[in-house]
Amino acid sequence: MADRRAARAADRTEAIMRATLDLARETGYAKLSIEAVAARAGVGKHTVYRRWSSRGLLFLDAVLSLNEQGLGYRDTGDIAADLREQMVRAVTLLGRPPWGPLFQALVGEAQHDPEVAAALNQRFVEPQTADTVARLDAAKDRGQLAPDFDAHLAMEILSGPLYYRLLVTQQPLTDAYIDRLLDALFAGMTPRPS
Incomplete structure (x- = not known):
């Protein structure tokens, strides 16, 4: 019963x-x-x-029930390739229907409803941030990134342009844009020769 x-x-x-x-x-x-x-x-x-x-x-x-594919990271030993793969999956999810327009509306609602903002942050943003920071920290531990590399700042640098395009300018989120973003980021993050 x-x-x-x-x-x-x-x-x-x-x-x-x-x-x-x-x-x-x-x-x-x-x-x-x-x-x-x-x-x-x-x-x-x-x-x-x-x-x-x-x-x-x-x-x-x-909306969050639609995220069945997950956005976790593989660890192939190549931080740039792993970030690119995850970002392409995120862009595919966020940039196309049904998730894209629904997610845009959800972020809009979060601007007016503190409960929705807190829940979105806790259930979507924070887990994605934690996964990205963990993957970046693993690369730093292997010497692939500078010892003073700030993984949290890098996460913000990586996600900010994607959200800017998705929510503000509504320009396309393409693989080529991701490549440009990663190239710019890694130019300043790789270890410098002593």
Whole structure:
């Protein structure tokens, strides 16, 4: 009995998140409402509110549920190649539908809703930052980067231009742009001969 109840609850949760994504794609996040989501999912709006306290937190969960491919790093021993591979995967995810436009709307909501901003930071930004810093620190430990190399600053230098293009200028995020970005970054990060 408890297993059946848990399965029904999981099915409802999935239906609500699917309805949220479908409606956000169709009408845009600005027109998304809990009432419309509930109607599309075939549940009462109280069922939605029991799971999520706001439209923004519901949207956050729905969007993050799409990130099935993950953005972790391989460690091939070549820091530039590993960063490039991860950045290409991130750009592919963020730069194309369905994730790209939904993620842009989510970041927009985070500017107005501190709960959404904190949850986005905790569940998406911080894990990506930690993975990048760990990969850069491993390269520094191997002597591939300067001993005084600042991995946290490098993460900001690498991610800033991508978010700038994605959210501000909406210029294309291409493999060639990633190559230019990495070339510029590594010009200042590699160990200098003594």
